[in-house]
Amino acid sequence: MKHLLSAADLSHGEAVGVLDAAEEMAQATRERRIKKLPVLQGLTVVNLFFEDSTRTRISFETAAKRLSADVINFSPKGSSVSKGESLKDTVLTLGAIQTDAIVVRHPASGAPHRIAHSGWTGASVINAGDGTHQHPTQALLDAMTIRRHLMGPDPVGRDLSGLDIMIVGDVLHSRVARSGVALFTTLGAQVHLVAPATLLPVGVEQWNCTVSYNVDEALADYPPDALMMLRVQHERMSSAGGGFFPSPQEYTREYGLDSPRLERLAPHGIVLHPGPMNRGLEITSQAADGPRSTIVEQVANGVAIRMAVLYLTMSGLKE
Amino acid sequence: MNATEVLDAAGIGRALQRMAHQILEKNQGPDGLIIVGIPTRGVPLGVRLANTIGRIEPAWKPVSGQLDVTMYRDDLARRPTRALGQTVLPVGGIDGRVVLLVDDVLYSGRTIRAALDALAGLGRPRAVRLAVLVDRGHRELPIRADYVGKNLPTAAAERVRVRLSEVDGLDSVVIEGGRA
Numbered sequence: 001m002k003h004l005l006s007a008a009d010l011s012h013g014e015a016v017g018v019l020d021a022a023e024e025m026a027q028a029t030r031e032r033r034i035k036k037l038p039v040l041q042g043l044t045v046v047n048l049f050f051e052d053s054t055r056t057r058i059s060f061e062t063a064a065k066r067l068s069a070d071v072i073n074f075s076p077k078g079s080s081v082s083k084g085e086s087l088k089d090t091v092l093t094l095g096a097i098q099t100d101a102i103v104v105r106h107p108a109s110g111a112p113h114r115i116a117h118s119g120w121t122g123a124s125v126i127n128a129g130d131g132t133h134q135h136p137t138q139a140l141l142d143a144m145t146i147r148r149h150l151m152g153p154d155p156v157g158r159d160l161s162g163l164d165i166m167i168v169g170d171v172l173h174s175r176v177a178r179s180g181v182a183l184f185t186t187l188g189a190q191v192h193l194v195a196p197a198t199l200l201p202v203g204v205e206q207w208n209c210t211v212s213y214n215v216d217e218a219l220a221d222y223p224p225d226a227l228m229m230l231r232v233q234h235e236r237m238s239s240a241g242g243g244f245f246p247s248p249q250e251y252t253r254e255y256g257l258d259s260p261r262l263e264r265l266a267p268h269g270i271v272l273h274p275g276p277m278n279r280g281l282e283i284t285s286q287a288a289d290g291p292r293s294t295i296v297e298q299v300a301n302g303v304a305i306r307m308a309v310l311y312l313t314m315s316g317l318k319e
Numbered sequence: 320m321n322a323t324e325v326l327d328a329a330g331i332g333r334a335l336q337r338m339a340h341q342i343l344e345k346n347q348g349p350d351g352l353i354i355v356g357i358p359t360r361g362v363p364l365g366v367r368l369a370n371t372i373g374r375i376e377p378a379w380k381p382v383s384g385q386l387d388v389t390m391y392r393d394d395l396a397r398r399p400t401r402a403l404g405q406t407v408l409p410v411g412g413i414d415g416r417v418v419l420l421v422d423d424v425l426y427s428g429r430t431i432r433a434a435l436d437a438l439a440g441l442g443r444p445r446a447v448r449l450a451v452l453v454d455r456g457h458r459e460l461p462i463r464a465d466y467v468g469k470n471l472p473t474a475a476a477e478r479v480r481v482r483l484s485e486v487d488g489l490d491s492v493v494i495e496g497g498r499a
Binding site: 001017020021024025027028031032033034036037038039156311312315316 | 387390391395396398399400401402403404405406408412436439440441442
């Protein structure tokens with residue numbers, strides 16, 4: 001695996017392999033005096049973030065540093081991008097300083113693919129979220145979290161077969177949902193999307209999942225083992241709600257995760273949210289901070305997943 | 320391909336028995352001893368060695384673990400990406416204990432160098448010793464074993480194959496290849 005551009009590129013075996021490697025990474029940094037492994041010593045990782053991010057950037061930076069790589073953080077503010085430098089020239093510059101991996105977040109869908117396949121760089125490219133397309137490491141960390149909670153005490157080697165995973169909210173703008181649907185179904189789970197019709201993309205009926213418009217009916221029809229609430233992405237809508245739904249209050253009433261809906265989950269059911277949360281909009285604080293919530297754990301697992309992805313893409317013979 | 324068996328199941332058993340006695344003699348009993356196998360075949364060998372020592376010293380409760388050294392290897396960039404193995408250490412850690420590393424074949428010494436680095440990240444043992452079933456020579460680093468099941472002079476072109484019933488279904492040590 002040289003690049004990680006889309007969760008849909010991963011075969012079943014590769015996906016389980018990443019999750020297993022992440023378990024080892026988590027174990028290897030938990031109980032040790034020195035939380036650093038020498039795997040990527042002497043290699044350089046650039047975090048190329050054209051979009052704001054807290055947890056993904058910190059998580060990738062932590063992961064690369066735990067593996068002893070040198071990390072360079074790049075944001076367009078304060079760089080030549082604000083003077084109009086193109087993506088190509090930015091990447092060529094990184095190539096000139098001998099970068100071994102580029103972690104890209106970009107508002108344009110497909111930007112990581114372009115960087116990986118245009119011959120601009122020989123570095124490994126890891127997609128950290130591109131537009132409304134893909135966010136594969138998020139899907140992997142969600143799968144890791146779900147597997148840990150629902151697939152027994154020793155999850156190594158297992159997939160997610162037999163589980164029902166429900167994804168609720170702004171599917172239209174969500175790369176998390178797209179990556180999740182691809183990865184969870186590869187791993188053998190059934191995925192159920194629930195969203196207002198205005199927040200579903202064109203062609204969603206072709207996806208490998210069920211689609212419905214009513215949370216309460218869906219909770220009865222497909223009782224989920226894991227319930228993922230998506231963030232309402234204000235910044236991708238024109239104004240509050242942006243015409244996608246009548247009012248935030250109505251969205252909360254129809255699609256928000258509140259205590260009555262939380263109580264309808266099975267006893268083993270867990271709640272996920274990719275963050276950052278709009279508390280009071282798509283999720284109440286009771287649900288976000290309750291015992292079923294795995295939201296903080298998702299962030300911790302994110303570091304392990306990113307260590308595994310950096311290891312699997314960067315170590316090993318380059319062809 | 321011509322293959323010569325150099326140890327059979329009974330031979331492996333006798334070698335482990337002798338090594339167990341040597342370990343106890345040198346360590347003046349089993350106190351503070353932690354037996355750590357290196358995957359893949361060092362792990363079952365470590366367990367066997369621990370059990371053998373446990374039979375000689377019934378008061379001692381065998382303490383064993385395993386140490387994956389993949390992330391400490393010096394050839395990561397020269398080979399296809401390796402899958403990671405598991406590291407399992409006994410509760411209480413390795414600080415102040417005597418760690419006995421166990422592997423099947425000692426060859427270049429690079430695996431053991433990686434293991435020493437891996438141990439340094441985990442704690443500070445009082446001492447680290449090395450037990451191997453087969454020492455085939457051709458060291459590339461200044462490393463030697465403290466306890467050896469069998470010294471086996473080999474040519475670099477030959478291949479030493481250790482098979483253990485836990486992994487391979489039978490016990491045997493075979494030299495393959497080289498000149499007939």
